[in-house]
Amino acid sequence: MMGPYRRGTLIGLSLIAVVGSVLMSSLLADPVAARGRGGRIEGVVVSATTGTPLADVRVWLDPAMTTDPAPRRRARSDRQGHFVFTNVRPGLYRLYAQKEDYLFAEYVDPQAGDAQTYLQVDDQTIISDIVIGLQPGGSVSGSIWDEQGRPASGIIVKLLPLTPSGERPSTTRVNSTRTDEQGRYRLSGLRPGRYILRAERHIVDRGSARLAFAYYPDADSWASAVPIDINAGETLTDIDLNFHPRTESAIIAGVVVDAQTGDPLPGVSVSVVDELNLGLRTKTTADGQYRLEGLPPGTYALSTHAETIGQGYMRTLENIALAPGLNAVDVELQPAPLIAGTIEYIGSGPPPAPGDFMISVHFARQSQGIRYTGQPTFEFRGLPAGRARIGVGFAAIQYKLAAILYGDQDITGQTIELHPGDQLADVRILITDDLAATSEIKEIDEVRHP
Incomplete structure (x- = not known):
């Protein structure tokens, strides 16, 4: 269940009047330009013990989980400890801060006093009274x-x-x-x-x-x-x-092959880790061999990753018990489904910038996401088999999804069945803009430093 939320201050006509009649008349003359600007979140980061502003603090804004997750937004505090996020897409958010030598902190509304508090951002909302106090660690x-x-x-x-x-x-x-x-x-x-x-x-x-x-x-x-x-x-x-020499240890070694052809697979990442996160990893040789030594006997999770080999292989994960001495374990990998395609911007304003949205592939119990980097292509390798849905989540207020196409089919919001070795290599993701959101409006600021 979603936790309580905090609303920010909604800009009213009385505040708009402060900036002068010229801006007021321009907004009233263009009602489209007066909406769709998103919100603004700003505040300061200070030492919780001295109240001194802290510079160069990493601050990030996490959107609450939605059907299609959006990228995390990042900022750093300036010399006065001030940070700001502009054009925040309406929704619910969590705010975090971290700096070396200080404890990681999540912002909690002092009025609510609840660690599950969300910040609610509506269109044209300004939240400007945030103070994050960091405790020395x-x-x-x-x-x-x-x-x-x-x-x-x-x-x-x-x-x-x-x-x-x-x-x-x-x-x-x-x-x-x-x-x-x-x-x-x-x-x-x-x-x-x-x-x-x-x-x-x-x-x-x-x-x-x-x-x-x-x-x-x-x-x-x-x-x-x-x-x-x-x-x-x-x-x-x-x-x-x-350190001192150990008298008893376990070795795990074997070969990794293609389950369909039996051919050895080079460059596969093989790792083992126990319940206390103690483990090792390596990559297979040209003949698919691997060997991990010096492990304390016990139970481990053995996993393989081969997303970059060929069109990619499905990950494996199994629990194994390692006894002292040599433990021979061979692994067979199934070719993974591949989803790849292009990102096309069909809007009329400036195109999206890196980090403005994220493409995700959703399965019943897991999801994989790719943050937009500015490149016109995308590729998902090493996917599991099963029913999947492709989605797009936006951090930037001015963009939205127009359609997801596979060949001549519109698969927006639809699930597709993926089998081992399937290749969906001509997916097209069409991004457009919201004219109301891209209209230029002068920013209206409240008090920056509480």
Whole structure:
């Protein structure tokens, strides 16, 4: 169920009168130009502890889930902490902000006090009283040492938060970074809580990869690791970790082939990952071989990705149990359906810019989307088989979908049946403009800085 929403301020005639009779008369003379401009969202980002404006904060506006999702809109705060989104398409939105050394924040209307609050934008709505306060986060830093006691560079360092009960680590909100040339690392913007620190070294070669890992301070598993407690805004230093040789590990190896021809497939991405997000990946060799070593025995999700090979292959995902020593697992891949085509703008105004819309293919339980980059073609590879629908979601107020054509058929809003190896290579997506939305109207601003 959709959460509560907050309405912005609707521009009225009294506000329009402030800017002068010339603008007033031009709007009244052209009623078409007075509508269809979308909304405006603006505000400031400040330190929640000092109230000081924060510059260079990443702010993004996420549309509420709709039938056809629209691209996320992005902005950065200026030196005064100010950010703005103009020409916002009417709808419901969530607002987020993030800056290094601060906690990730979602805007919550102080009057509602509900984290599920949406911002409602109607035509010509202005929401200009937003203040987002960012809390300083905690930080952890230290050094990673290899088996010979030397600084280890390029090591992946992860902080896994323990669940509230402390029973096991969680794979949500995992903070990660890499060590520098001196083996040093720093993780910041951390929420208060208890964490497990893990270091991972991935040595990747052609067709193979080897894993080495350790938990703080010198443990083989999270259960024997020493938890790290971080208080609000606390800085912890000298949290060092040492690698050491493992005596027992699992190896998974095999060959990946085309299920229809039996031919080996080169360049297929093969990966395994366990429930704590520990794993490896590599790409198959010219004869379809792969090998992953140094894994702790246990249960893993084995997946393959081969979207760029030929017309693409369908992804596979299966759970496997790896015992110590060699585990032989071969994989057969089915050719994937392919959807490709062109984007044609048939409007009379300026054409869409990159990021103004997104093309999606929807299945019963998943969707795949491509953000418009300015190129006139699009292509979906590695799709699953099944019933699918092509859709377009817009971030820009002035554009809309005219039609989706496949050959001489109009398939706008219709589902199509996709089978392994199908090729829908002549899909045409026609985009037009809304003349009311493209009419030029002078922006009317309210108070920018609450």
